Amino acid sequence: MRTAAVPLVLLLLTLVSVPLQADARADAKKQVEFGIAVAQRGLWREAIYRWERAAQIDPTYAPAHNNLAIAYEHEGDLAKARAAYERALELEPGNALIKQNYELFREINDRTTGKNTQ
Amino acid sequence: MIARPVRTLSSLVAVLLATACTNSFEIPIETPIRAKLDVAAFQRVLVAGFIAGGTEDVDGNLETTRLLRSQLRTKSQLRVIDSDVLPLVDVASEGRDSGGPPTTPPPIKEEKDLEAYEHVFANVEYWKKIGEEYQQPLIVTGTVMFTPLQRNSIVQREQEVYDSFGRRRVVPVRTYMERKGFSLDGRFIFIDGRSGATLHSESFGEQILYNANQTTPALSSYFELMDRLIPTFLSTLSSQKIKGTRILLQ
Numbered sequence: 518m519r520t521a522a523v524p525l526v527l528l529l530l531t532l533v534s535v536p537l538q539a540d541a542r543a544d545a546k547k548q549v550e551f552g553i554a555v556a557q558r559g560l561w562r563e564a565i566y567r568w569e570r571a572a573q574i575d576p577t578y579a580p581a582h583n584n585l586a587i588a589y590e591h592e593g594d595l596a597k598a599r600a601a602y603e604r605a606l607e608l609e610p611g612n613a614l615i616k617q618n619y620e621l622f623r624e625i626n627d628r629t630t631g632k633n634t635q
Numbered sequence: 636m637i638a639r640p641v642r643t644l645s646s647l648v649a650v651l652l653a654t655a656c657t658n659s660f661e662i663p664i665e666t667p668i669r670a671k672l673d674v675a676a677f678q679r680v681l682v683a684g685f686i687a688g689g690t691e692d693v694d695g696n697l698e699t700t701r702l703l704r705s706q707l708r709t710k711s712q713l714r715v716i717d718s719d720v721l722p723l724v725d726v727a728s729e730g731r732d733s734g735g736p737p738t739t740p741p742p743i744k745e746e747k748d749l750e751a752y753e754h755v756f757a758n759v760e761y762w763k764k765i766g767e768e769y770q771q772p773l774i775v776t777g778t779v780m781f782t783p784l785q786r787n788s789i790v791q792r793e794q795e796v797y798d799s800f801g802r803r804r805v806v807p808v809r810t811y812m813e814r815k816g817f818s819l820d821g822r823f824i825f826i827d828g829r830s831g832a833t834l835h836s837e838s839f840g841e842q843i844l845y846n847a848n849q850t851t852p853a854l855s856s857y858f859e860l861m862d863r864l865i866p867t868f869l870s871t872l873s874s875q876k877i878k879g880t881r882i883l884l885q
Contacts, residue, residue, distance in 0.1 A: 546885070549884075549885055550885060553660055553883050553885060556883065579884070580883075580884035580885055583883070584884060587664060587881040587883060590664060590666050590881070591665065591666065592667075593667035593669065612884075614659055614882045614884060617882065618881045622881075625666055625668070625879070
């Protein structure tokens with residue numbers, strides 16, 4: 518009886534978790550959209566808050582990490598920006614737009630970290 | 636030289652394709668870059684001079700000093716001191732020859748020739764004296780090597796071809812080419828005019844190559860290369876904002 522119940526419970530859990538994941542993505546997407554709207558108005562702090570929320574809600578949502586990276590760059594927090602770009606690329610390694618953003622970021626970062634500095 | 640535009644074009648195509656498939660928004664950003672060196676203690680800056688070598692077509696000491704002074708005048712809060720450029724090669728030679736009869740300093744043709752003069756940067760007493768003379772400014776000095784380059788290498792370039800129907804096509808062709816140009820290498824050294832001690836030092840190196848049949852004056856190449864180095868130099872002394880655009884994703 519107990520053995521037969523295990524697959525059933527697993528099936529139920531799977532069925533419940535799929536819509537939950539979809540909900541998480543939809544919620545994260547809403548936060549990302551709002552973040553974009555406020556960033557376009559120059560409200561970068563609010564945008565960061567929204568994109569951080571999105572990344573918390575759905576940590577696998579690459580656009581949230583990409584946008585966060587851009588916002589951190591704009592705020593001058595280059596270490597956080599690098600980490601966020603790398604996470605975005607880890608999630609979507611083939612995304613040409615994230616790659617392009619990251620390359621532009623690296624150009625600035627390499628220039629300022631002073632590899633040749635003593 | 637040709638490979639770069641081809642790569643840029645292909646990445647642009649990839650980005651355009653990706654943009655068409657995704658909800659994306661281009662947004663301008665300004666990345667604030669903090670100065671590498673805290674210069675709050677200084678009100679003045681003295682670009683003292685450089686130990687320069689390489690080609691004789693450009694006076695690396697004079698030109699670098701003049702260029703950095705003019706850049707600092709417009710892009711830094713520090714007051715730039717106008718003074719004669721220090722003949723650092725002679726200063727370094729005098730220090731080395733002390734006690735013996737004065738000798739003509741050997742020409743600086745290669746980077747290794749600089750070694751004989753570099754001790755001048757560690758001469759704390761000398762820089763302290765200069766500092767006292769100019770009311771204890773931040774002192775900028777260093778080395779500059781501007782040398783001619785010649786490279787033979789395979790270069791990819793685009794070539795027009797016409798098929799049997801007379802249709803024009805552009806195809807990449809790899810050819811062996813002789814190229815000439817210059818390299819600009821050296822070090823910016825920032826010295827505390829109060830103590831004579833080195834605060835910060837930063838190496839640099841840039842190259843430019845042209846087709847062998849192209850005649851570019853050495854001075855133009857020098858300014859082209861310095862143009863690339865100026866942002867790095869300025870970012871050592873003052874905070875800057877670098878403008879750019881990024882793509883937000885939905």
